[in-house]
Amino acid sequence: MRVLISGASIAGPTAAYWLCRAGHSVTVIERASGPRTTGGHAVDLFTPALNILDRMGVLSEVLARDTGTTSGIFFAPGLKRPLKADIERFIHAISEHHVEIMRDDLSAILTAATGNDVEYLFGDTITALSPDTGEVSFDHAPPRTFDAIIGADGLHSNVRRLVFGAEEQFSSFLGANLAVFSLPKVLGLDRRILAYLDVGRLAATYSARHLSDARALFLFRTESPAAYDRHDVPAQKNLLRAAFTGLDSQVDRWLEELQNTEAFYFDAITQLSLDTWSRGRVTLVGDAGYCPGAVVGGSTSLAIVGAYVLAGELTQASNDYIRAFAAAEREMLAYVQGSRSLARHTARILVPANQAQVWALVHGTRLISRLPAPLARAAARFSNQGLRLADSMKLKDYS
Numbered sequence: 001m002r003v004l005i006s007g008a009s010i011a012g013p014t015a016a017y018w019l020c021r022a023g024h025s026v027t028v029i030e031r032a033s034g035p036r037t038t039g040g041h042a043v044d045l046f047t048p049a050l051n052i053l054d055r056m057g058v059l060s061e062v063l064a065r066d067t068g069t070t071s072g073i074f075f076a077p078g079l080k081r082p083l084k085a086d087i088e089r090f091i092h093a094i095s096e097h098h099v100e101i102m103r104d105d106l107s108a109i110l111t112a113a114t115g116n117d118v119e120y121l122f123g124d125t126i127t128a129l130s131p132d133t134g135e136v137s138f139d140h141a142p143p144r145t146f147d148a149i150i151g152a153d154g155l156h157s158n159v160r161r162l163v164f165g166a167e168e169q170f171s172s173f174l175g176a177n178l179a180v181f182s183l184p185k186v187l188g189l190d191r192r193i194l195a196y197l198d199v200g201r202l203a204a205t206y207s208a209r210h211l212s213d214a215r216a217l218f219l220f221r222t223e224s225p226a227a228y229d230r231h232d233v234p235a236q237k238n239l240l241r242a243a244f245t246g247l248d249s250q251v252d253r254w255l256e257e258l259q260n261t262e263a264f265y266f267d268a269i270t271q272l273s274l275d276t277w278s279r280g281r282v283t284l285v286g287d288a289g290y291c292p293g294a295v296v297g298g299s300t301s302l303a304i305v306g307a308y309v310l311a312g313e314l315t316q317a318s319n320d321y322i323r324a325f326a327a328a329e330r331e332m333l334a335y336v337q338g339s340r341s342l343a344r345h346t347a348r349i350l351v352p353a354n355q356a357q358v359w360a361l362v363h364g365t366r367l368i369s370r371l372p373a374p375l376a377r378a379a380a381r382f383s384n385q386g387l388r389l390a391d392s393m394k395l396k397d398y399s
C-alpha cells in the first residue's frame, strides 16, 4: 500500500516504522522544516509503549535519554517545610515500567529508526484530500494519490479538520490551561522537579541530565478556556504573568525569563472525543484522533500504542483499510476511554480548585511516596480512577 502520514513527532514515525517493516511504501509529511531536535517537554512512557519501543530495537537509546527525574520538592501555602516526594515510587505504583523523556528526543529516536526507506517531506502540509479516492494536494509538493492517509498531526490536526470539520465540535475543556517555556539551568535540579502549588495554579521546573537548559511548566484553572489569539504570543505571556505573579519570588524569577525565551507553548488543556477516527481512506492516530488532554492523560504512550495497533491491523487485514481501521478502533477503544476518564480526574486533582483540594493533593503525595512500593502498587490497582490503565493494555503480536 502507498500510505501517507501527516506528522513526524511520535505517532507518525512509529506508524511509519511498522508499516514500512511490513512492506508498505510510506511517505511522511511534516509542517516543521526538519526533524525535531532536543527540546519540547518531558513525556511519559509506560509499560506497553516501552514494549513496543523494545520491539523496534530502540529501547536502549530511549533509556539513555531518560530525564532521570526521581523526586520532587513541593511548596504549598501553609506547609511548614517543603514536601519531598519520591516521584519514582509514585510512578512505579501506576506502571511496572516507566521512562520520562523529552518529547523531541523521543521523536528523533523514532524518526531515525524509520531509516532511509520512509520518504520524508519536511516544510510542507496537506491542503486538500479526498477520503474516497486518496487524492492529496500539498502546499508545495505536486498532488499525489495514496491508498491510505493517516493523520498523526497532533491535537490541532490539519487532517482531522479537512476530513471531519472544525475542532470545536469534538473538543472539551478540562478546566485548566498549560504553558511551558525554557529557563536557564541555574537551579541545579539534579533529578528533581521543583513545584509551587496553590489554589487554581501550579508552577514547576525540571530539567534533564543531558539538557543545557530547564523547563518551566505552568498549569492554571479557569472556568472556560482562557481567551487568547493563538498567534499572539505577547498576549499569552501576559495572561501567564497575570495568573502567576506573586505566587512565590522564585516563580516571579521564572516569569522574568518570559521576555528572553524563544520556545514558548501555551494552550488550553482539551480532550477530544470523536465517534469514529476514520472516514474512507483516512484515519487518525495519537493526539490527532483521541488526545485525552496534554500532561494529564498519558497521551504519549497512547500515541505509540495507537500507531503500533493501526499499522498492525492494516497489515493483518491484507490492506483492506476499512476493515483495518475498524479493527484498530475496537482494539484501542477501552484504552482511549480509560485515558479520557483518567485525564479528567487528573486535571481536577493536579490543579486544585480550593484549599481543601490543595491539602488533599499534598497529603496524598506524601502518603504514596512513603508507602512501601508493593503497597503503593496495590493502592493504585484498587483505585477506581484506572491508575494502572496503561499496563492493562495487552499488545497483540502482529508479526
Ligand SMILES: Cc1cc2nc3c(=O)[nH]c(=O)nc-3n(C[C@H](O)[C@H](O)[C@H](O)COP(=O)(O)OP(=O)(O)OC[C@H]3O[C@@H](n4cnc5c(N)ncnc54)[C@H](O)[C@@H]3O)c2cc1C
Residues within 6 Å of the ligand: 006, 007, 008, 009, 010, 011, 012, 029, 030, 031, 032, 041, 042, 043, 044, 045, 103, 124, 125, 126, 152, 153, 154, 155, 156, 157, 158, 159, 178, 179, 180, 265, 285, 286, 287, 288, 294, 295, 296, 297, 298, 299, 300, 301, 303
Ligand atoms: C506542554 C506539554 C506537556 C506535555 N506533557 C506530557 C506528559 O507529561 N506526558 C505525556 O505522556 N504527554 C505529555 N504531553 C502530550 C504529548 O506531547 C503528546 O501526547 C504526544 O506528543 C502526541 O504525539 P503525536 O505524534 O500524536 O502528536 P504531536 O506530538 O503533537 O505531533 C504532531 C506533529 O504533527 C505536525 N503537524 C502539525 N500540523 C501539521 C500539518 N498541518 N502538516 C504536517 N504536519 C503537521 C507537528 O509539527 C508535529 O510534529 C504534553 C504535551 C504538551 C503540549
